[in-house]
Amino acid sequence: MTIGIGGAGSKIAAKLDKNAVLINVSEVEMNKVQGGGRRILARVTSEHGQFKGSMKSRQIGNDAYLAMSRELLEMIRGNSVFCSTGGGTGNGIVSGIMTDLSKMDNVPIAEKTFFGIVLPYAKLETNEFVTNTTEFLTGPLTEAIDSGNTGNIVLFSNKRKFEEEIGEDEYNTMLVESLREFLKIPEKNEKNKLLDGHIDQEDFSLFLSKSYFNHFTFFDYDPKEPFEKQLEANYNDLLLPPESPIEAMFLVEVPKGGDATAFYKIINYFDSIQVSPVYSVIENPELQKIRVTVALLYSRKPMELVDDFNKISEDHVHAKVQKSVEQYVKLNTLKVNLEDEAKKVARSRGDVDEDNILETLRRLGKL
Ligand SMILES: Nc1nc2c(ncn2[C@@H]2O[C@H](COP(=O)(O)OP(=O)(O)OP(=O)(O)O)[C@@H](O)[C@H]2O)c(=O)[nH]1
Numbered sequence: 057m058t059i060g061i062g063g064a065g066s067k068i069a070a071k072l073d074k075n076a077v078l079i080n081v082s083e084v085e086m087n088k089v090q091g092g093g094r095r096i097l098a099r100v101t102s103e104h105g106q107f108k109g110s111m112k113s114r115q116i117g118n119d120a121y122l123a124m125s126r127e128l129l130e131m132i133r134g135n136s137v138f139c140s141t142g143g144g145t146g147n148g149i150v151s152g153i154m155t156d157l158s159k160m161d162n163v164p165i166a167e168k169t170f171f172g173i174v175l176p177y178a179k180l181e182t183n184e185f186v187t188n189t190t191e192f193l194t195g196p197l198t199e200a201i202d203s204g205n206t207g208n209i210v211l212f213s214n215k216r217k218f219e220e221e222i223g224e225d226e227y228n229t230m231l232v233e234s235l236r237e238f239l240k241i242p243e244k245n246e247k248n249k250l251l252d253g254h255i256d257q258e259d260f261s262l263f264l265s266k267s268y269f270n271h272f273t274f275f276d277y278d279p280k281e282p283f284e285k286q287l288e289a290n291y292n293d294l295l296l297p298p299e300s301p302i303e304a305m306f307l308v309e310v311p312k313g314g315d316a317t318a319f320y321k322i323i324n325y326f327d328s329i330q331v332s333p334v335y336s337v338i339e340n341p342e343l344q345k346i347r348v349t350v351a352l353l354y355s356r357k358p359m360e361l362v363d364d365f366n367k368i369s370e371d372h373v374h375a376k377v378q379k380s381v382e383q384y385v386k387l388n389t390l391k392v393n394l395e396d397e398a399k400k401v402a403r404s405r406g407d408v409d410e411d412n413i414l415e416t417l418r419r420l421g422k423l
């Protein structure tokens with residue numbers, strides 16, 4: 057099941073799945089969404105919420121969540137949730153979900169939730185959208201990932217929408233088509249002639265159930281050129297750029313009579329970065345060139361996430377994001393035992409005289 061929360065989340069979920077459940081605090085906004093299935097109007101105590109949405113207030117979104125948390129936590133089990141981080145409804149409700157997920161004991165693989173999250177384009181969108189996003193990324197999202205209780209999280213970006221001036225509906229179609237391409241991997245394995253490896257529905261579900269960011273992309277692959285270069289040149293520009301992967305999956309589609317061993321080069325690339333990917337190679341008679349679909353699972357610390365979100369050099373954007381970080385984010389102080397750390401450093405440098413180093417640090421007032 058697909059669940060869309062708030063304006064962006066509902067529109068995208070309805071495009072992906074005609075039976076999607078759509079949730080909003082604003083009846084007016086909800087009625088504007090085409091397609092989708094069941095609609096749930098979330099209750100808010102403030103009067104104008106029903107007409108105007110949460111008006112970018114995460115608090116109102118969060119209040120709406122509290123009134124329906126039990127039903128929602130049940131509904132999202134083993135399903136997909138879509139929202140944006142800019143407004144108040146999607147952000148507030150999904151913040152509530154993630155905070156509750158973080159507190160749970162281990163969520164079983166089959167019950168993990170996949171999250172598709174749309175980030176604003178900081179350069180051209182309003183301050184509230186940026187602030188809401190920073191709070192979401194550094195707070196509930198980070199906690200939920202740390203708990204290991206979410207499935208994959210895909211971070212969609214509105215950067216291209218604004219830079220290329222693409223209409224909202226068209227852009228949503230692009231996001232959904234791109235995601236569909238990745239989600240088709242198990243079905244393609246089932247329907248086409250298998251040449252090597254194998255990815256069945258269970259392998260795919262297991263991959264989706266891991267608590268990491270997922271960056272997926274696809275491109276025509278030339279086995280004569282280094283894979284790494286081609287991968288980097290073809291990162292999915294509808295998503296936030298990925299970091300070095302911890303796990304990976306790839307599907308190679310080979311034209312009829314094409315070189316089915318080309319995938320070894322891809323395996324070797326992943327081996328060189330200590331990743332053992334899940335993979336499969338199939339024959340696709342409709343293709344002229346070898347095509348690769350790759351998904352990279354990676355992890356980010358809160359501040360790095362904000363930094364990814366802010367990968368635009370303009371000073372005023374930087375100032376905007378920095379300001380919202382300073383205002384709203386309380387960074388935990390690192391609880392490091394300096395004495396233990398000093399000993400570790402001494403040992404790693406091969407300094408036999410640990411005590412001497414500790415003595416010096418004590419004298420300098422560092423311990
Ligand atoms: N790609 C895309 N982005 C959207 C769409 N609608 C809104 N956004 C973006 O999402 C953010 C605003 O969030 P919404 O989803 O409209 O807000 P909401 O969750 O309904 O919350 P409130 O309206 O504040 O109650 C901004 O960054 C918008 O650019 C959409 O249909 N597609």
Ligand SMILES: [Mg+2]
Binds near residue numbers: 062145
């Ligand atoms: Mg809204």
